[in-house]
Amino acid sequence: MQVPAYVDYERATSVEHALALLARYGPGARVLAGGHSLIPMMKLRLAQPETLIDINPLTELDYVRLDGGELRIGALTRHAGLLGSPLAGAAAPILHDAERVIADPVVRLWGTVGGSLCQADPSEDLSAAFAALKATMVIAGPGGERTVPARMFHTGPYETVVAPGELLTEIRVPVAPGGGSAYVKVGRRAGDWPVGAAGAAVRLDGNVITSAGIGLTAVGAEHFCAAEAEEALRGAPATEESFARAGRLAAEHCRPVTDQRGPADYKRHLAAELTVRALRRAADRARGPGRGA
Amino acid sequence: MSGAAGGPAGAAAERPLPAAGRKEDARFIRGRGRFLDDITLPGMLHGAILRSPLAHARIASVDTAAARAHPMVEAVITGDMLAERGLAWMPTLSADTQAVLATDKVRFQGQEVAFVVARDRYAARDALELISVEYEPLPPVTDARRALDPDAPVIRDDQPGRADNRVFDWSAGDLAATEAAFAAADVVVTQEMHYPRSHPAPLETCGAIADADPVTGRLTLWSTTQAPHAHRTLYAMITGLPEHKIRVISPDIGGGFGNKVPVYPGYLCAIAGSMLTRRPVKWTEDRSENLMSTTFARDYHMRGQIAADADGTILAVRASVLADHGAFNGAAQPSKYPAGFFHVLTGSYDLRAAYCQVTGVYTNKAPGGVAYSCSFRVTEAVYLIERLVDLLARELGADPAELRMRNLLRPEQFPYRSATGLRYDSGDYPRALRKAMQIAGYAELRAEQARRRERGELMGIGVSCFTEAVGAGPRKHMDILGLGIADGADLRVHPTGTATLSVSCQTQGQGHETTFAQIVAAELGLSPDDVDVVHGDTDRTPFGLGTYGSRSTAVSGAAAAVAARRVRERARLVAAAMLEVDPEDLEWADGAWRVRGDPEQARRIAEIAMAAHSGLELPDGVEGHLDASAVYDPPDLTFPFGAYICVTDVDPGTGEVRVRRFVAVDDCGVRINPAIVEGQIHRGLADGIGIALMQAIAFDADGNCLSGSFMDYLLPTSVECPSPELGMTVTPSPHHPLGAKGIGESATVGAPAAVVNSVMDALAPLGVRHADMPLTPAAVWRAIKGCPIRPGPIGG
Numbered sequence A: 001m002q003v004p005a006y007v008d009y010e011r012a013t014s015v016e017h018a019l020a021l022l023a024r025y026g027p028g029a030r031v032l033a034g035g036h037s038l039i040p041m042m043k044l045r046l047a048q049p050e051t052l053i054d055i056n057p058l059t060e061l062d063y064v065r066l067d068g069g070e071l072r073i074g075a076l077t078r079h080a081g082l083l084g085s086p087l088a089g090a091a092a093p094i095l096h097d098a099e100r101v102i103a104d105p106v107v108r109l110w111g112t113v114g115g116s117l118c119q120a121d122p123s124e125d126l127s128a129a130f131a132a133l134k135a136t137m138v139i140a141g142p143g144g145e146r147t148v149p150a151r152m153f154h155t156g157p158y159e160t161v162v163a164p165g166e167l168l169t170e171i172r173v174p175v176a177p178g179g180g181s182a183y184v185k186v187g188r189r190a191g192d193w194p195v196g197a198a199g200a201a202v203r204l205d206g207n208v209i210t211s212a213g214i215g216l217t218a219v220g221a222e223h224f225c226a227a228e229a230e231e232a233l234r235g236a237p238a239t240e241e242s243f244a245r246a247g248r249l250a251a252e253h254c255r256p257v258t259d260q261r262g263p264a265d266y267k268r269h270l271a272a273e274l275t276v277r278a279l280r281r282a283a284d285r286a287r288g289p290g291r292g293a
Numbered sequence B: 001m002s003g004a005a006g007g008p009a010g011a012a013a014e015r016p017l018p019a020a021g022r023k024e025d026a027r028f029i030r031g032r033g034r035f036l037d038d039i040t041l042p043g044m045l046h047g048a049i050l051r052s053p054l055a056h057a058r059i060a061s062v063d064t065a066a067a068r069a070h071p072m073v074e075a076v077i078t079g080d081m082l083a084e085r086g087l088a089w090m091p092t093l094s095a096d097t098q099a100v101l102a103t104d105k106v107r108f109q110g111q112e113v114a115f116v117v118a119r120d121r122y123a124a125r126d127a128l129e130l131i132s133v134e135y136e137p138l139p140p141v142t143d144a145r146r147a148l149d150p151d152a153p154v155i156r157d158d159q160p161g162r163a164d165n166r167v168f169d170w171s172a173g174d175l176a177a178t179e180a181a182f183a184a185a186d187v188v189v190t191q192e193m194h195y196p197r198s199h200p201a202p203l204e205t206c207g208a209i210a211d212a213d214p215v216t217g218r219l220t221l222w223s224t225t226q227a228p229h230a231h232r233t234l235y236a237m238i239t240g241l242p243e244h245k246i247r248v249i250s251p252d253i254g255g256g257f258g259n260k261v262p263v264y265p266g267y268l269c270a271i272a273g274s275m276l277t278r279r280p281v282k283w284t285e286d287r288s289e290n291l292m293s294t295t296f297a298r299d300y301h302m303r304g305q306i307a308a309d310a311d312g313t314i315l316a317v318r319a320s321v322l323a324d325h326g327a328f329n330g331a332a333q334p335s336k337y338p339a340g341f342f343h344v345l346t347g348s349y350d351l352r353a354a355y356c357q358v359t360g361v362y363t364n365k366a367p368g369g370v371a372y373s374c375s376f377r378v379t380e381a382v383y384l385i386e387r388l389v390d391l392l393a394r395e396l397g398a399d400p401a402e403l404r405m406r407n408l409l410r411p412e413q414f415p416y417r418s419a420t421g422l423r424y425d426s427g428d429y430p431r432a433l434r435k436a437m438q439i440a441g442y443a444e445l446r447a448e449q450a451r452r453r454e455r456g457e458l459m460g461i462g463v464s465c466f467t468e469a470v471g472a473g474p475r476k477h478m479d480i481l482g483l484g485i486a487d488g489a490d491l492r493v494h495p496t497g498t499a500t501l502s503v504s505c506q507t508q509g510q511g512h513e514t515t516f517a518q519i520v521a522a523e524l525g526l527s528p529d530d531v532d533v534v535h536g537d538t539d540r541t542p543f544g545l546g547t548y549g550s551r552s553t554a555v556s557g558a559a560a561a562v563a564a565r566r567v568r569e570r571a572r573l574v575a576a577a578m579l580e581v582d583p584e585d586l587e588w589a590d591g592a593w594r595v596r597g598d599p600e601q602a603r604r605i606a607e608i609a610m611a612a613h614s615g616l617e618l619p620d621g622v623e624g625h626l627d628a629s630a631v632y633d634p635p636d637l638t639f640p641f642g643a644y645i646c647v648t649d650v651d652p653g654t655g656e657v658r659v660r661r662f663v664a665v666d667d668c669g670v671r672i673n674p675a676i677v678e679g680q681i682h683r684g685l686a687d688g689i690g691i692a693l694m695q696a697i698a699f700d701a702d703g704n705c706l707s708g709s710f711m712d713y714l715l716p717t718s719v720e721c722p723s724p725e726l727g728m729t730v731t732p733s734p735h736h737p738l739g740a741k742g743i744g745e746s747a748t749v750g751a752p753a754a755v756v757n758s759v760m761d762a763l764a765p766l767g768v769r770h771a772d773m774p775l776t777p778a779a780v781w782r783a784i785k786g787c788p789i790r791p792g793p794i795g796g
């Protein structure tokens, strides 16, 4: 049996209380959300926090709603909650595509959207999905609330801009008509982390792409996105040629590494192939009636 | 679909099922199983093992002072301390030696270096971090193909006079005849292939509780073992404790698949810890320890060649193999067969000649070598021949099923002596293949494939015919460390007519308590509900070598049947006395001894048992009860067989493989419990899909194990495994008392080749001939690109 080291435990009852506890216990404290990443790391003693601040009682952070042209997702929303939200499915089908292939039902029932993003694993699916959607993260701290674009949220593998003493509270996704989005992932097995995955969110005017977001994960893409490919798509027709070019650019600008999931050249190929597939589906959806981002 | 699709149910119908399904299910389903970690003894302490972070290094020093000073720690044991008692090294099942705790060097990442005993498992784990070990790193051997290089570091310098990393050279078959056949052949196909290192990964990891009683001198060891008696003998040999003072108990076992055959250092550490502290000590390993340090399977680098006439008659096969055995040769197999039954490489075909040569080498990887439902290397052999036959079909432009059909052994050739000297007991191979093709709708599948190929879609149809070799006998040819591989059964019939059977084999979830009760019940005319099976306790069961190699029904099942028949014969004498007739005037029919010509005059076992314990004047030959025992020394191996067809679809853009259908026709002789047999097949097919598509224990160039968790070592899920379509034929074994052959490993043996053949068939239009397992999306894509992933360390 894997056994974690000694740890103290506190249960937060509100966002303010959680922030107060984080302040009281300092850098040795760690937020506990679903625990599906943190607890395995503690068992392996890769993480040895002194105090866990359990935010599971903060049900006020468990919601998915539309507000002011934005889809707002509370940080404590479970994967299963996001997957089960018709609102999210309509406004941003990429999120349902992604959630369907993240982990397994047990992990999805308790693991949270905020926990996934704060874990900042370089293979995290939602990081790519929100990067494609150009979402905004809301962070609460002792000095109040601040917002950070999704693409500036991650500062490196397992590192984010969320400082000790802060809490991610919400993710905001812009929603506008004429948009479509999709997510495509290759794993070695159901519930496996991605070998590579790509998400796309496009907005069309007729068949012209007015804006495009491309998210990539597990392939060493900076900020989980493919900026050069997005740039090339803006104003281009939504055709196979455009998608193929975007795929090539996405592949060119990522820095995958060889590991047990696959060699770097394969992952680079996936960056191209999956970018094309995601764009194709996203554009199809954008053309379809009554679709959101 | 289920076995209902198959042929006659053999004698199965004669063996009534227990009223409530599998006897063991009630306790497992209700959470009432009692596994090792469920057991707590008064005053029990907890052990944890410090493991090497390096694959190859000299140990300069081990400092345990800080750990010993931990307030919860009762003892810290090092290799040097064990060495003082002669316990630092132990024999392996292949008569090599293995370090219990390292003294001189560490030889693989995860090797056992020190053992902490503390008052709870948390403190034990905490104290590991207080031990400081100074290592002097040495270059590791991580690629078996470099192990015999002249400048390769010598891993086993503990063995006096050793100058290289060679473990053994072994060969079988007739080299000259094989060379002659190859020389005369029209077509020769050659292929290099690697059967990757895999791991049995039972859901319950290994563990032990040792209770060395300082007063009685008795040692009781609860442990996760598939072979309690063999382990007891080994502990006596290793520790010098008298064998009658040792009791090994194997509680419920959460899966074994061969992983729980060896004696592991952790078991001996628990024993040493209990002797030192004079209190019971529990040790259970975690998932990473299980994957990184316990026995692996396969890791065969094979070069295979097949020779045929232009008309498709297969003439001969040969193979040369480099076998990676890790740092210690811990392979569990009959001692005369260092490569197990790899010489079954002629498979299901009528070949003129065959030859194989296997060289085992040491590498800086976890020890072991045989495990994971492989029937002592039959998996590797079947994979080799089935890949070669497919490649030959490709070369000849023949349909792979038709090519097999024309070369399969014919029923009239049995018993058949193979070119490498194995004697196949019985079989009707063409019937099994025809049945599989019929269930699959083979011709229609080929037509569909042609249509899809025109659209650029990649669909594959893979065929695999396999011949298994199980039972491991007779004992004069098969032993492990000098212990003949045979098994015993003791059968007691109680006065009221219920019975208790004690067997030496050990169930790990495969339903022995049901199957063996059925065997006895059918022989004695009892209900299986009236027969209980005792196993897994050396104080309560007869000696025998345990469960692996699909041998439980093949050997212990036979012992149970023989013991039951002895009971029945003794009952005949008592029945004759009761009925006042001559025993010769009785015949056994409908579960009772009946007077010939007057069948109403009959006595059932329950009546006879009571009489045998009563004041009845007993006849000669009966002393007072009906009990009997038996030791079954199998006259030979049994040879289950089957034909599998796997249908896959491959995404050309990503290399992803979807297994669409799996048709499996198995012949394991007589089926005692059809549902249990099908359960074994379902499991084995999942194993096969996992091995073929996703599993491998991988290393980097420094010898770091990259597969130490279930995130990296993948087990297939229901998503990857289609509901299999099963069929069966029944060809009884002529030399087994029940006609049964064993089923435990058939599907694991036969399935990987079917999957790989299917994927290679899908990729055929792209010119792909071969790619090694596991066929991950990356491996398939690289094969399509013409640069298949090669075996060897990853990265670096």
Ligand SMILES: Cc1cc2nc3c(=O)[nH]c(=O)nc-3n(C[C@H](O)[C@H](O)[C@H](O)COP(=O)(O)OP(=O)(O)OC[C@H]3O[C@@H](n4cnc5c(N)ncnc54)[C@H](O)[C@@H]3O)c2cc1C
Pocket (backbone or CB within 6 Å): A030, A031, A032, A033, A034, A035, A036, A037, A038, A039, A075, A076, A079, A101, A102, A103, A104, A107, A110, A111, A112, A113, A114, A115, A116, A118, A119, A123, A124, A125, A126, A162, A166, A167, A168, A169, A191, A192, A193, A194
């Ligand atoms: C078997 C398995 C398979 C998986 N497969 C996938 C997969 O295919 N794809 C994928 O993307 N992911 C996968 N995951 C990861 C999974 O999505 C995450 O483990 C999980 O959802 C993380 O969320 P959590 O709530 O459990 O986080 P926790 O484990 O509770 O926390 C993770 C980290 O985030 C911090 N944190 C959590 N919430 C906040 C907050 N609101 N503010 C600040 N910091 C916070 C914690 O302190 C901790 O450092 C898998 C996990 C498992 C166990």
